Amino acid sequence: MQQTKSGLYIRTLGSPGVSWAGEPVFQGKKKATALVVYLALQPEQRALRSKLAELLWEGSEEGRARSSLRQCLSEIRREAPELMATALEVNTTDIALRADYVSSDIGDLIAALAQKIPGQHLEAGAEFSDLFLMGFGHIGQGFENWARECCQSCETQLIARLFDLMEAPQTRAAEALRAARIICRLDxxxxxxxxxxxxxxxxxxxxxxxxxxxxxxxxxxxxxxxxxxxxxxxxxxxxxxNGDLQHAKPKPPPPQPRGVFSAASSIAPNREGPPKLAIFPFVDLGPVPVESYFLHGILEDTVSLLAQLRELQVYSSNTTRQFQGLPGAPGSQPPELDADYVVTGSVRGAGDRFRITVQLVDTRTGLVEWANTYAAHASELFEMQTDIAINLTHQLLPSVSAAELRRTEGSLPEDLSAYHLMIRGRDIAFHLDPATFTTAKSLLEEACARDPRYGISRVALTDWHSVLLGQGWSKDPKADGKALQNATEEAVRLSGESGRALARYAHNQTVLFGYAEQAIEICGKALRNAPNDAEALLWSSPTLTFSGQPEQGINNARTAIHLSPCDPYLFRSEHFLSIAHFAAGNYAEAVAAGRRAQRLNPNYTSNLRMTAVALAETGDLAEAGKIASEIKRLDPGFRIGQFLKKQPFQDQATGQRYAARLREIGLQD
Known part of the structure; x- marks a missing residue:
């Protein structure tokens, strides 16, 4: 989503916010932000003062509510006088925004669907209804009702645009399928x-x-x-x-002018290694100069973090540092490089405020796959350098993976590289569908065979074995447990003991053998090796929780979610957070996290068990019983006695309480 350089920009997806002339305003001022957002999303961008007072100060006496509205307008005038003078019309009866000064991320998203499906939000881990105006809770029931109606209206518009794309004759088959899947997600x-x-x-x-x-x-x-x-x-x-459609002729791709690159056809057979990424030094746009250490520091830190994770091939900073001032056209790169994706950014200073913009561009199509904007005070630049690098790392990996996964649609396995086999197999595995789960294993094993040195494929294979056991699908748990152990040890060896591989190893040790001191030591090493990696933090959470450190488990799971809020497998993060809350005795919070995971993936039986137990702890046995019925359907072989043999909680009382609740809701010993 591209923010306007002048005028009023409204952010509705995620934490709501308002920017004027590219700079954030009203930070920490919830009512002022809510007032401007409400006006911006009205059909005529106008509302009666009485209506605003009633919505924003619900429950207050009328005179007091009107007085609060006046104070709020005074705050807006003090913090953003130019906005007040230029874009806001205030009179005795109503308040309005001038439409030609207003734009929003949801408006940009709807408009973008006239051409293509943007990479953000629609396919993110969280539900659209959870993302939309997610920070406006507790203002009042009337405001919440309005936000819900507004969300439904936006969803209706999004679905209509997606249908247009899905049915358009010029839309590629893979993109049309994408549109259909997103419609099913929204409706x-x-x-x-x-x-x-x-x-x-x-x-x-x-x-x-x-x-x-x-x-x-x-x-x-x-x-x-x-x-x-x-x-x-x-x-x-x-x-x-009956197989009547399997041999139907697929929809042909639309004809393209000479020189236009088709993303679907651009996968080279057996291409060596994962995609190549080049990160260029950020450009200083002035008028206030930026210290060169900041421009180069983000480059150095991001390259270092990405290189440690090994999921992409990243050009060294020594190579890209010489190209200061790039790029010109989107997707351009020096002829010396052969990057599949480039990251470019700029910094613009005005007074003591700085605005940093970043974008990820697919060099083969020229399309922006991801973009973001940051704001900082001059005194914060040095600290922001590291924060932006960490944020970039966790945004770039899923964005590149999602783009590459879309490129595999319609390609046969024999035409895919080890990397593309890995991302397709990983995606299929986490659908948690027994009908396709074995297909995922075949793809992952082929990825390991194609490039035996690429440790990330082995890490994905450990996830497959772990899910096989956790879902109760294993026909020989002893043999599959041994396979998990072997795959995990090989992943650690191939990855050079990366934090991600070590954290998974510690987790799987706990799954296989119950609480073990060795797992805690390995987990500590993982966090020392990768203290700011979302995946390492995520997989450390249950290990720490089981070892009697649930508060640290809660903190690590929350940090992982914060660092990677659009993780396509966010249901795992929410489930691990639920486990930690349960162990800490926060049963309502455990239910909330478990329910979020359930909405994201209703087939995750480990999460269903934890959610049902947490519901029973809150006294809601009726809802717990409903989930228990679903558990029996999805995992009919689960037995409490088998769980107790290797129960992972160091605190035996916690494990026994968990088992007792499973019995209470009707699961079998």
Missing amino acids: PLNEEASRFAMRSLAERGETGASLQIYGQLYDRLDEALAMEPSAETQALAVAIK
């Missing part, structure tokens, strides 16, 4: 989009994934409306089961 009961996705996947031979969409639709319609899918949808499911 889980939408049969038309579900049928489109089912048909598209079946025509590509992905029958399991196609029928998974049908199964999810069936369950949602039954739960929400007590009805089955339409006859048309059921007939399509039967045709897919």
